[in-house]
Amino acid sequence: MRLFPILIAGLVCVALFFVVLEREALLGFARDMTGEAAAAQGTPPEEEVVAEPVAISDTATDAASDPVHVVAMRSVAREVPDAVMVRGQSEAAREVVVMAETTGTVVSEPLRKGAFVEADQLLCELDPGSRGATLSEAEARLAEAQARVPEAEARIPEAQARVAEAEARLQEARINQNAASRLSEGGFASDTRVANADAALRSAEAGVTAASTGLETMQAGIKSARAGVQAAEAAVERARLDIEKLRIKAPFAGLLETDTAELGALLQPGTPCATVVQLDPMKLVGFLPEAQVDRVAVGAMAGARLASGVEAQGEVTFLSRSADDLTRTFRVEVTVPNPDLEIRDGQTAEILIETPATVAHMIPASALTLNDEGQLGLRIIEDGLAGFTPVTLVRDTVDGVLLSGLPATVEVITVGQEYVTDGVPVRATFAEPEATQ
Known part of the structure; x- marks a missing residue:
């Protein structure tokens, strides 16, 4: 049962051998067979036709030089608003965990989360304990320290009088000593x-020193009393x-x-x-790539659409x-009003930041x-x-695409551009009037 497929495969291999490798011999065999058949029928074999070069007629040349019909438009460059889009998220303007600064037991009723609080509104009140008594004691010590100051100041005149x-x-002793010395020199006073x-x-000199020291001690006492007042005031505070x-x-x-x-x-x-958490105003935070960071400036207007649809x-x-070490992007923050608190902290947002206007042409995308x-x-x-001129895509719009890299005024082929190449003459039909800025 398997002999027949093997036989067919062998015949196919033989046929492929003659068709591919012995093609000339096969064609010669076919011509010989054709000539013999024609001789048997009395028909002379066909003579080999030698192709001769045919000169291109002037008509064909004229047809090749005919301009190609295309549809075109005249476009004039204009300034169009430009923007940079980044993805980011909303972030609360301020968020603070208010902590206790002293030890105490809470004596106030708690406020529940989600409640709105005003600035300086009471959140937690602690039991004062013995702090009132501590304050009274500090105030009493302050009064005592303040009373010591006049007392110390009252001793100053006495010390000054002693000085x-x-x-x-001392002046009297100097005069007496001087007189005794001169009398002793003249032999009128004894050595005693x-x-x-x-x-x-x-002794008089020692008395002056002692009196001066007493005065300085009184002055130091005043300073000490005043320092005690300051320490007592600090304790009260x-x-x-x-x-x-x-x-x-x-x-x-x-x-x-x-x-x-x-x-x-x-x-x-x-x-x-x-x-x-403060949610009004709200911050929208995104990250700009290195190629676009120079296009954005502080104070630029921006708009955003959140995942919830809020704009x-x-x-x-x-x-x-400074760029992020890992992503090499730059943080940008946009502050937006949020009086109704519609924007929540941490929502995904598409942020569109206005940049300086770009000179571009509005061209149909099909061109x-x-x-x-x-x-x-x-x-x-x-x-x-x-x-052909290369262009740079600024952005896509509903009316077409905005392109840069073109002259100020240009004639653009909008229909038939795929059927012409550089240097081909064209005859254009302008479908639109010249654009105005």
């Missing part, structure tokens, strides 16, 4: 008198601040992201009381000067074509001949 008295005695005068002078820290208030108007501390809870320094407008308030090198461009008309 004056000591200086007068001179020695007594010298002793009196030294600390006690008052500690009492003020018992009332934990909202730093700004916003929403409570968490409940405030529960009644009876013990708070210590660093323990959270509540989290307050917002604002302006750029921050543009980073775009590719050259032999694969460049995107347009077929244009120059002096009646078709040409």
Whole structure:
């Protein structure tokens, strides 16, 4: 049963051998067979026809030089608003975890998350405990320290009088010592008198020193009393601040992201009381690539569409000067008003940032074509001949595409651009009037 397929395969191989490798021999065999058949029928074999070159007629040349009919439009460049689009997310303008600064038990009713609080509104109140007594004690010490100052100041005149008295005695002792010395030189005073005068002078000098030291001590006492007053005032201030820290208030108007501390809870320094979030205004944060960061400036207008469909407008308030180490992108922040609190923290957003206007042409997208090198461009008309010019796509719109890289005025082939090449003469029918800026 398998012999027949093997036989067919062999015949096919033989046929392929003669068709591919022995083609000339096969064709010669066929011609011989054809000649024999013609001789048997009395018909002379066909003679080999030798092709001769035929001259191209003037008519064909004229037909090749006829211009190709195309449809074109005249376009004039105009300034069009431009923008950069980035993807980002919404971010609260401010978010603070309000913490306790002192130790105490909560004695206020808690506020529930989602509630709106005003600036300086009470969030948590702590039990004062013995802080009132501490304040009273500090105030009493302050009064005591303040009373010591006049007492110390009252001793100054007495000390000054003692100094004056000591200086007068010193002057008298100097006069006596001088007189005794001169009398001793003339033989009118004994050595004992001179020695007594010298002793009196030294005693007077010591009295002046002692009186001056007493005056300085009194002055130091005044300074000490005043320092005691300052220390007592600091103690009073600390006690008052500690009492003020018992009332934990909202730093700004916003929403409570968490409940405030529960009644009876013990708070210590660093323990959270509540989290307050400010959502008006709202920040929209995105990241610009290196190629587009120079096109954006602080103060530029921007618009955004959130994933929820909410649209917002604002302006750029921050543009980073340093790139992210991993993504090599630059952080940009857009501040938008959010009076109705429609925008939530952390929503995905498409941000469109306005950039300086771009000079471009509005061309139908169907007019775009590719050259032999694969460049995107347009077929244009120059002096009646078709040409190609590469373009840069600015952006796509409903009415067409905005293109840059073209002359200020250009004639663009919109229909038939695929049937002409560079240098081909064309005859254009302009479908649209010249564009105006």
